[in-house]
Amino acid sequence: MSNEPIGFEEKRASLRVDMEAERVLLHWIDANGQPQEDVGICIDLARKGILIDYKSPFALGDLIAVTFNHNTDKQNTIKGQVCRCLESNPQSYHIAMQLL
Numbered sequence: 001m002s003n004e005p006i007g008f009e010e011k012r013a014s015l016r017v018d019m020e021a022e023r024v025l026l027h028w029i030d031a032n033g034q035p036q037e038d039v040g041i042c043i044d045l046a047r048k049g050i051l052i053d054y055k056s057p058f059a060l061g062d063l064i065a066v067t068f069n070h071n072t073d074k075q076n077t078i079k080g081q082v083c084r085c086l087e088s089n090p091q092s093y094h095i096a097m098q099l100l
Helices: none
Strands: 022-029 035-045 049-054 063-068 076-089 092-099
Touching: 022 049, 035 063, 049 076, 063 092
Parallel strands: none
Antiparallel strands: 022 035, 022 063, 035 049, 049 092, 063 076, 076 092
16 A cells, blocks of 8 residues: 555645746836836745846835736735845846835
8 A cells, every 4th residue: 555645635725826937027116106017037936035037127125016927817916125136147137025
């Protein structure tokens, strides 16, 4: 006999997010007070923070909404505040945010 479980029952009530360079939709207000929206790449997501890759830098303290699975029945949006922004290469920045 095997010790493997016969079935698997999901016990989490929240949606799972599959994170392997997942494209996400970013929403923020620019320095002129205009709403902006663009696509970035989620590198890592944790309970208290998120790391994204984006083509331009953000300022420390900027507020950004991140939408996963945009325009699907699994769409989910989280909000964060930029706490670190480092250039990873000449056309890419790693932006770390604390989740709010």
